[in-house]
Amino acid sequence: xxTELLLLGATLLCAAAKPLSKAAQRNKLLLVSFDGFRWDYxxxxxxxxxxxxxxxxxxxKYLTPxxxxxxxxxxxxxxxxxxxxxxxxxxxxxxxxxxxxxVPHKQTLTRSExxxxxxxxxxxxxxxxxxxxxxxxxxxxxxxxxxxxxxRVVLEESGYPDDxxxxxxxxxxxxMSWFSDEDFHLVTLYYGEPDNVGHAKGPDHxxxxxxxxQIDRTIGYLREAILRHGLGDSLNVIITSxxxxxxxxxRPQVDEIVLNKYLNLIKLxxxxxxDYGGFGILTxxxxxxxEVFNALSNAPNLTVYKKHxxxxxxxxxxxxxxxxxxxxxxxxxxxxSRFIVYVNxxxxxxxxxxxxxxxxxxxxxxxxRRNFLSEPFDSVHIYPLMCRVLQIQPAPHNGxxxxxxxxxxxxxxxxxxxxxxxxxxxxxxxxFTEL
Numbered sequence: 001x002x003t004e005l006l007l008l009g010a011t012l013l014c015a016a017a018k019p020l021s022k023a024a025q026r027n028k029l030l031l032v033s034f035d036g037f038r039w040d041y042x043x044x045x046x047x048x049x050x051x052x053x054x055x056x057x058x059x060x061k062y063l064t065p066x067x068x069x070x071x072x073x074x075x076x077x078x079x080x081x082x083x084x085x086x087x088x089x090x091x092x093x094x095x096x097x098x099x100x101x102x103v104p105h106k107q108t109l110t111r112s113e114x115x116x117x118x119x120x121x122x123x124x125x126x127x128x129x130x131x132x133x134x135x136x137x138x139x140x141x142x143x144x145x146x147x148x149x150x151x152r153v154v155l156e157e158s159g160y161p162d163d164x165x166x167x168x169x170x171x172x173x174x175x176m177s178w179f180s181d182e183d184f185h186l187v188t189l190y191y192g193e194p195d196n197v198g199h200a201k202g203p204d205h206x207x208x209x210x211x212x213x214q215i216d217r218t219i220g221y222l223r224e225a226i227l228r229h230g231l232g233d234s235l236n237v238i239i240t241s242x243x244x245x246x247x248x249x250x251r252p253q254v255d256e257i258v259l260n261k262y263l264n265l266i267k268l269x270x271x272x273x274x275d276y277g278g279f280g281i282l283t284x285x286x287x288x289x290x291e292v293f294n295a296l297s298n299a300p301n302l303t304v305y306k307k308h309x310x311x312x313x314x315x316x317x318x319x320x321x322x323x324x325x326x327x328x329x330x331x332x333x334x335x336x337s338r339f340i341v342y343v344n345x346x347x348x349x350x351x352x353x354x355x356x357x358x359x360x361x362x363x364x365x366x367x368x369r370r371n372f373l374s375e376p377f378d379s380v381h382i383y384p385l386m387c388r389v390l391q392i393q394p395a396p397h398n399g400x401x402x403x404x405x406x407x408x409x410x411x412x413x414x415x416x417x418x419x420x421x422x423x424x425x426x427x428x429x430x431x432f433t434e435l
Contacts, residue, residue, distance in 0.1 A: 026185070026390070026391050027234050027235065027236055027365065027366055027367055027389065028179055028184070028185050028186070028231070028234055028235045028236065029185065029186050029187075029235075029236050029237075029238070029386060029389050029390055030175065030179070030186075030187050030188075030189060030235060030236070030237045030238070031078075031079075031138075031186070031187070031188045031189070031237075031238050031240070031386065032188075032189045032190075032191070032222075032237065032238070032239045032240070033075065033078070033138065033188070033189070033190050033191065033239075033240055033241055033242060034191045034193065034194065034215055034239070034240075034241050034360075035071055035190065035191060035192050035193065035194070035195035035196075035241060035242055036193070036194050036195025036196075036198045036199075036241065036242070036243060036244070036245050036348065037194055037215070037241035037244075037359055037360050038198075038203060038241075038244035038245050038356065038358065038359060038360075039061075039062035039063065039244060039355070039358040039359050039360055040062075040355075041194065041203075041208070041212050041360075042212060042216070042360075044209065045209045045212045045213055045216070046213070046216075047212065047213070047216040048216065048220075049216045049217070049219040049220035049223065050215075050216050050219060050362070053219070053239075053362045053364055054362075054371065054373065055370065055371055056364050056370055056371075057362060057363050057364025057365070057368050057369075057370060057372070058361075058362065058363040058364065058368050058369060058372045058373075058374060058407045059361070059362055059372070059373055059374065060360075060361035060362075060373075060374040060375070060376060060377060061373065061374065061375060061376045062355075062358040062359065062360070062361075062376045063240060063241070063358060063359045063360060063361045063376065063377065063378070063379050064352055064353075064357075064358060064376060064377070064378045064379065065077075065242060065243045065244075065352050065357060065358075065359055065379050066083060066084050066315060066352060066378070066379065066380060067084065067313075067314040067315065067316055067351070067352050068084060068090065068091070068279055068316075068349060069242075069243040069244070069278075069279075069348045069349055069350060069351075069352050069357045070091065070092050070242075070243065070276075070277070070279065070348065070349055071092050071105070071139060071195070071242050071243070072089050072091070072092045072105070072108065072109075072139045072140070073089050073090060073091065073092075074242035074243055074379065075138065075139040075140060075190075075242050076089040076115070076121070076139065076140050077379060077380055078240065078242070078379050078380075078382050078383065079121045079122050079123070079138070079140055079188065079383070080119050080120070080121050080122070080383065080395075080397065081122075081380055081381075081382070081383025081384060081394065081395075081397030081398060081399040082119050082380070082383075082396075082397055082398050083315035083316075083380060083398050084315060084316055084319065085315050085316050085317065085318040085319040085322075086119060086315075086318075086398065087117060087119040088117040088119075088319060088320065088321045089114065089115060089117075089140070090281075090316070090319055090321050090322045091273065091276075091281070092105040092108065092276070093105055093108055093273065093276070094107075094108040094111050094113075094114040095271075095273060097270070097271040097283045097323050098271075100270075100271055102273065106156070106158040106159075107158070109139060109140075109142055109155065109156070110142045110143070110155065111143070112143040112144040112145075114143075115140050115143035115145070116143055116144060116145050116146065117321075119395075120145060120395040121140055121145065122186065122383065122386060122387070123135060123141065123150040123151075123186065123188070124145050124148050124150070125387075125392065125393075125394065125395045126185065126186050126390060126392055127148070127150075127151060128148075129392045129393065131185035131186060131390065131392065132151050132152075132182070132183060132184045132185050132186075133150055133151050133152075133184065133185065133186040133187070134150065134151060134152035134153070134154075134175075134178055134184050134186070134187045134188070135150045135152070135153045135154070135187075135188050136154045136171060136174070136175060136187065136188065136189045136190065137154060137155070137156040137171075137189070137190040137191075137192075138188035138189065138190040139190065141153050141155075141188060142155050151184075152178070152184070154174075156190075156192070162191065162192030162193050162196050163192075163193050163196065163197070163211065163214070165214050165217070165218065168191065168214075168218050168221075169218065169221050171189065172189075172218070172221060172222050172225050173225060175187050175189055176225045176226065176228075176229040176231065177229070179229065179231055179235060180229040180230060180231055185390060186386075186390060191215070191218075193211050193214075193215065194208055194211045194212060194215065194245075195245070197210075197211045198245035198346040199245075199344045199345070199346050199347065200344070200345065200346075201345055201346070202247050202248070202345035202346040203245045203246065203247055203346050203356075204247060205345070219239070222237070232366075233366055234366065235365055235366075236363065236364070236365030236366065236367050236368060236389050237363065237364055237365055238361070238362070238363045238382065238385075238386065239360065239361070239362040239363070240359065240360060240361050240362070240379070240382065241359040241360050242359065243348045243349075243357055243359060244348060244354075244355075244356050244357040244358050244359050245346045245347070245348055245356065246331055246332050246346065246347065246348065246350060246354070246356035246357070247332055247345065247346055248332055248333075248334050248342075248344055248345055248346060248347050249332040249333055249334075250345075254301075254333065256334060256336050256342065257299060257300070257301055257302055257329060257333055257334065257335050257336060258336045258337075258338070259274050259280070259296065259299060259327075259335065259336065259337055260337060260338045261299075262295050262296060262298055262299045263291075263292060263295035263296065265337060265338065267285070268284055268285060268288050268291060268292050268295070269282050269283060269284055269285065269292065270283050270284070270285050271283040271323060272323075272337055274327065274335050274336065274337035275335060275336050275337050275342065276335070276349060277329075277334065277335070277344075277347040277348055277349030277350070278328060278329040278330075278331070278332075278333065278334065278335065278347060278348065278349035278350035278351075279326075279327070279328055279329070279335075279349035279350070280326070280327035280328075280329075280335045280337075281322060281323045281325065281326055281327070282296075282323055282324075282325040282326075282327065283323040283324060283325070284324060284325060289306070289324055289325070292325055293306060293325060296325070296327060301329060301330040301333040302327055302328065302329045302330060302333065302335065303327070303328050303330075304325065304326070304327050305325070305326045305327075305328070306324060306325065306326075307319070307322055307323070307324050307325070307326055310326060315398075328349075328350065328351055329349075329350060330350075331350050331351070331354050331356060332347075332350075334347060358376070359379075361374070361377075361379075361382075363407060366409075367389050367408055367409055367410065368407055368408060368409065369406075369407055369408065369409055372406075372407055374404070374406070374407060377403045377404065378399075378403075380397075380398050380399045381399040381400055381401075381403040381404050382399070382404070383397050383399045384397060384399045384400065384401040384404070385399075385401065385404040385405075385407070385408075387401075388401055388405070388408065389408075
C-alpha cells in the first residue's frame with residue numbers, strides 16, 4: 001500500500017510541477033512611453049492598432065501619474081516604483097536652490113547627480129540579477145547609479161526633431177534586433193510625442209490628432225516587427241506615458257498669473273522656478289517664509305503649500321530637494337514669475353487628480369491576458385508588474401503587484417503551484433501516518 005502511495009505521490013508531484021516550469025520561462029519586456037499621451041487622445045481619432053490591443057491584450061481605463069505631472073519625475077516613478085519624494089527627481093530641470101543653478105531639461109538627462117539619489121531603477125536591478133538591459137531615449141537611462149550604468153544607452157540629441165515617423169520605425173527595428181540577435185531582456189523606448197504637439201498647438205488642434213494617427217501606425221509597425229523578428233512568443237510589451245495635457249487659458253478670457261504682482265520676488269525669494277506649466281517652487285529668504293506664503297495665498301487660480309503641509313496623497317512632503325514653498329495652478333492657468341514670454345497652447349504640471357493629467361496603459365504579449373479591461377490605477381504600480389514579468393526580485397518600491405496581477409495569464413501561478421505541492425505533501429504525510 002505504501003509503495004502505491006509513493007507512486008501516486010510522485011505522479012501528482014510531477015503534475016503539480018508543470019505549472020512551475022511554465023512560470024519559470026523568462027520572457028522579455030519592452031516598455032514604450034509616448035510622452036504626453038492623454039488618456040482619451042485615441043477617442044476622437046481612428047486608431048485601429050490601439051483598438052486591436054484591447055482585443056489582444058490589456059487596457060487600463062486610465063493611469064494616474066504621480067505628483068509631479070512632469071516628464072522626468074513621472075518617468076522615474078515608473079522605472080523605480082517609487083514616489084517622487086523618495087527618488088527625488090522633483091523637476092524636469094536640474095537645479096540648486098543654494099547657487100541658483102538651473103540646467104535645461106535635455107541637459108539634465110545626462111547629469112547623474114540629479115538622478116542618482118540612492119533609489120535603484122529597474123535597469124540596474126535587472127542587470128544585478130543577470131539580465132541585459134537597454135535604454136533608448138528613456139529619461140534616467142543615461143545616468144550613473146553608484147558606479148553602475150545601463151548596459152546599452154542611446155541618448156537623444158538636444159534640438160533633434162521628435163516626430164520623424166521613419167526614424168520611429170528605425171528605432172523599433174534597432175530595439176527588436178537587440179532582443180532577437182543579442183538576447184536583451186529589458187528595453188525601455190521613449191518617444192517625445194504627442195507632448196511637443198500638445199504644447200505647441202494644444203490638445204484640441206488637428207495636428208494633435210495627426211500625431212496620434214502616426215503613433216497608431218507606429219504601434220502597428222511594432223507588432224509587425226515583433227513577428228518578423230520571431231519574438232511573438234517571448235516578448236511582452238507595455239505602452240504607457242508620463243502625464244496628460246490641458247489647454248492653457250489665455251487672454252482675453254483670463255489673465256496670466258504673474259506672481260510678481262503679489263510679492264516682490266527679488267526681496268522675498270532667493271530661488272524660484274515659477275514659469276514651468278502649472279507647477280512652481282520657491283525658496284523664501286531667511287525668515288520670510290510666512291510672508292511669502294501669505295502673499296501667494298492672495299493670488300487667484302492657484303494653491304500655495306508649505307512643503308511640510310503638502311497633502312499626503314502628493315507624496316512630496318518628505319523630499320529633501322524640494323524647496324519650502326510649492327505652488328500648483330488651477331487646471332489650465334499658467335504660472336509666470338515676472339516677464340517670461342509664455343507661448344505654450346497646452347501644458348501639464350497640474351494636479352494629478354485632474355482628468356486632463358491622466359494617461360494611458362496598454363500591455364500585450366505571452367504573459368498578458370487578452371481582451372482585459374483594467375480599472376484605473378497609479379503608475380507607481382507598473383514597477384512590480386514589470387518585475388513579475390521579468391521574474392526578478394524587485395528593489396524596495398511603493399507599488400503593489402495586487403493592483404496589476406490580474407492582468408497576467410499566470411498571475412500567482414508559481415505561488416499556487418507551491419501551495420498545491422505543499423497540500424499534496426501534507427495529504428500524503430497524513431495518509432502515511434494513518435497506515
